[in-house]
Amino acid sequence: MRINHFLAAPRFDRFVCYPESFGHYYEDPAHRENRAAGQLTAYNWHIVRSGKGCVRIGGENVELQAGSGFLYGPGTKQSYYADDKDPWDVRWVHFNGPGIGGLLQDRGMGEPWLFSWVGCERLDKLWGKLLTFGIPSLQGGEARLSAVLYEMLAELVQNAEGLEGITALEQRGKIIEAAEWIRSHSSQPLTLEEMAAAADYSVSHFSRQFHGLIGKTPVQFLTECRIVQAKYLLVTTKLPVKEVAEQVGFASSAYFIQRFRLAEKITPEQFRRLRYG
Structure with a gap:
């Protein structure tokens, strides 16, 4: 079953949100959406009331059940679908407005924000109120509709809790394993795509998750691994700097010296003399 309401743009263009x-949607196992980046220019907000479905994030399917929900920001790539055996009961709204970014604090931008609204029954009641509006009257209806939506969003921001923990442990494990893989293969000419593949993530998702957990970008971490290995070779061998650069994975000795000096504030030769001395 699908209930849809489509609205014209409001006559007053300064509503905070509209x-x-x-x-x-409910009892609809065929409910499935796949939108390319930039296809939907409005925010897309769903709450799950019963049943279950999945939201795809970074190449993985995250299952959502009753009491959870998701929010996509404008222009964000979107992929989600109802479970074919126990399809979710969802209420949804697409909206925009000049005052929304600050209220939502950039939630849903880049990738969907997953949240729990358990214990926030008033949110569902407000959603029911929104659905009863249907097409607003011209005599004050648009203002009331905007006010209800704003109240819903305020309720969400104040009381909903993020569900990032759904896959947090799994993601942490994958990122740490990928970091160890990078470390053990750092002497090879790795690309960002190859590093992301080690975690079975897209490049963009891998880069965000890696930076959030490790505190530096994958490329910065790779460079750090190479410099650490270079320090070992500089102190334990008499290899020329050029050969050290080659052995640890730098494409040229000039670039190696540049990155080493940036990290250590001295050149490789100075480091060698300092440590040997």
Whole structure:
């Protein structure tokens, strides 16, 4: 079952927020959406009331059940679908507005924000109120509709809790394993795509997750691994700097010296003399 309401743009263009469309889907195992980046220019917000479905994030499917929800920012790539055996009951709204970015604090931008609204029953009641509006009247209806949506968003921001923990342990394990893989293969000419593949993530998702957990980008971590290995060779061997650079994975000795000096504030030769001395 699908209930859809589509609205014209409001006559007053300074509402903080205003829905473009909203609805209620249930008992619909065929519910599935795949939108390319930039295809939907509005925020896309769903709450799950019963049943279950999945949201795809970084190449993985994250299952959502009753009491959870998700929010996509404008222009974000979107992929989600109902479970074919126990399809979710979802209420949804597409909306925009000049005052939304600050209220939502960039939630949903880049990738979907997953949240729990358990214990926030008022949110579902407000959603029911939104659905009863249907097409607003011209006499004050648009303002009331905007006000209800704003109240819903304020309720979400104040009471909903992020569900990043759903896959946090799994993601942490994958990133740490990928970091160890990078370390053990650092002497090879690795690309960012190859590093992301080690975690079975897309490049963009891998880069964000890696930086969030490790505290530096994958490329910065790779360079750090190479410099650490170079220090060992500089102190334990008499290899020329050029050969040290080659053995640890730098494409040229000039670039190696540049990165080493940036990291250590001295040249490789100075480091060698300092440590040998």
